Amino acid sequence: MxxxxxxxxxxxxxxxxxxxxxxxxxxxxxxxxxxxxxxxxxxxxxxxxxxxxxxxxxxxxxxxxxxxxxxxxxxxxxxxxxxxxxxxxxxxxxNPLAMRAGTEDGQVHDALAINDVSLLRAGPQAAKLRISVNGVVRMDELVCDGAIVCTPAGSTAYNYSAHGPILPIGSDVLALTAVAAFRPRRWRGAIVPKSATVRFDVLEPEKRPVMADADGRSVRPVLWVETRSEPTIxxxxxxxxxxxxxxxxxxxxxx
Missing domain, CATH: 3.40.50.10330 (Probable inorganic polyphosphate/atp-NAD kinase; domain 1)
Structure with a gap:
C-alpha cells in the first residue's frame, strides 16, 4: 500500500x-x-x-x-x-462479474457481482438450463435447482456450499457449479477462463420458472442470462x- x-x-x-x-x-x-x-x-x-x-x-x-x-x-x-x-x-x-439477464417482458437487466451470479429455480419444479461458453453449447440440458458462476473471491461462499471448488486469488478462471444437479446426475460443474462469456438459456420457462441473482440483486423470471468478468472495474x-x-x-x- x-x-x-x-x-x-x-x-x-x-x-x-x-x-x-x-x-x-x-x-x-x-x-x-x-x-x-x-x-x-x-x-x-x-x-x-x-x-x-x-x-x-x-x-x-x-x-x-x-x-x-x-x-x-x-x-x-x-x-x-x-x-x-x-x-x-x-x-x-x-474484478466483478457482469450479469445481463433477459426477462419474459422483453426487458434486459444489467448488474454486477463481486462474489457470484446464480440462477435458481423459482417454482416447485427443477430448472432446465442450456449452458453455452463463448457461443458454443457445452450442455444441452442441465436439470437442477440452480447454477452458479463465481469469482475466486466468491468461491468460498455459495459456490463452496454447493460443493464447488475454492479458486486461488489472482487465478484467471471462474467456477461454474451446479446446485443439486439431477441430470446429468452428480455433475458438479466446470472451470472456465476468466475471459469467457457463460450463457444460460432457460428451457420450459413457464413450467419451470427461474430467477437470477447478482450479489443480492435479483431478476425474475428470466429467459436467459449471460455473465462474464468485467476487467474495466x-x-x-x-x-x-x-x-x-x-x-x-x-x-x-x-x-
Missing part, C-alpha cells in the same frame, strides 16, 4: 447495534471525513456490508472490521492504531498484513 499514516478515513456501518456502537467509538477517536475527500473507507459490519460498500465505492480501498456474524472479507475489530494498520494493509484487487479490499485474501482462501481448504 502507498497510503500515508495520516489517512482521510470515511467510516460506514451496518444498522446493527454492535456496528453502530463501533461507528460512534471510531468517529469519536478518529473523526469523520466526507465522501468526496476520503482516501479509504472503513466498513463496520459483516460481509454483506462489505459487498454493498464495494459496489457503492468502486475504486476506493475498503478496510473492513467485523462487527457482524460472517466476516470472511473483514479484519478483526480493534480501535487502537487504526491509521497504521490501514496504511500497512495488503491490498487485493478484484476494479474493487480494492484491504487486509491485515499476513492475513490477505490469498491466505484466507488457502486456510479455508484445510479446515
Amino acid at each position: 502507498s497510503l500515508s499514516a495520516h489517512l482521510k478515513i470515511r467510516f460506514v456501518a451496518a444498522g446493527t447495534e454492535p456496528a453502530q456502537a463501533a461507528l460512534a467509538e471510531l468517529v469519536a477517536r478518529y473523526g469523520q471525513v466526507s465522501r468526496d475527500v476520503a482516501e479509504v473507507i472503513v466498513a463496520l459490519g459483516g460481509d454483506g456490508l462489505m459487498l454493498q460498500t464495494l459496489h457503492e465505492r468502486a475504486g476506493l480501498p475498503i478496510y473492513g472490521m467485523n462487527c457482524g456474524t460472517i466476516g470472511f472479507l473483514m479484519n478483526d475489530y480493534a480501535v487502537e492504531g487504526l491509521h497504521a494498520r490501514v496504511a500497512a494493509a495488503e491490498e487485493a484487487v478484484l 476494479s474493487h480494492r479490499i484491504l487486509f491485515e498484513t499476513g492475513h490477505g485474501l490469498g491466505e484466507r482462501l488457502m486456510r479455508e481448504q484445510f479446515v
Whole structure:
C-alpha cells in the first residue's frame, strides 16, 4: 500500500447495534471525513456490508472490521492504531462479474457481482438450463435447482456450499457449479477462463420458472442470462498484513 499514516478515513456501518456502537467509538477517536475527500473507507459490519460498500465505492480501498456474524472479507475489530494498520494493509484487487439477464417482458437487466451470479429455480419444479461458453453449447440440458458462476473471491461462499471448488486469488478462471444437479446426475460443474462469456438459456420457462441473482440483486423470471468478468472495474479490499485474501482462501481448504 502507498497510503500515508495520516489517512482521510470515511467510516460506514451496518444498522446493527454492535456496528453502530463501533461507528460512534471510531468517529469519536478518529473523526469523520466526507465522501468526496476520503482516501479509504472503513466498513463496520459483516460481509454483506462489505459487498454493498464495494459496489457503492468502486475504486476506493475498503478496510473492513467485523462487527457482524460472517466476516470472511473483514479484519478483526480493534480501535487502537487504526491509521497504521490501514496504511500497512495488503491490498487485493478484484474484478466483478457482469450479469445481463433477459426477462419474459422483453426487458434486459444489467448488474454486477463481486462474489457470484446464480440462477435458481423459482417454482416447485427443477430448472432446465442450456449452458453455452463463448457461443458454443457445452450442455444441452442441465436439470437442477440452480447454477452458479463465481469469482475466486466468491468461491468460498455459495459456490463452496454447493460443493464447488475454492479458486486461488489472482487465478484467471471462474467456477461454474451446479446446485443439486439431477441430470446429468452428480455433475458438479466446470472451470472456465476468466475471459469467457457463460450463457444460460432457460428451457420450459413457464413450467419451470427461474430467477437470477447478482450479489443480492435479483431478476425474475428470466429467459436467459449471460455473465462474464468485467476487467474495466476494479474493487480494492484491504487486509491485515499476513492475513490477505490469498491466505484466507488457502486456510479455508484445510479446515
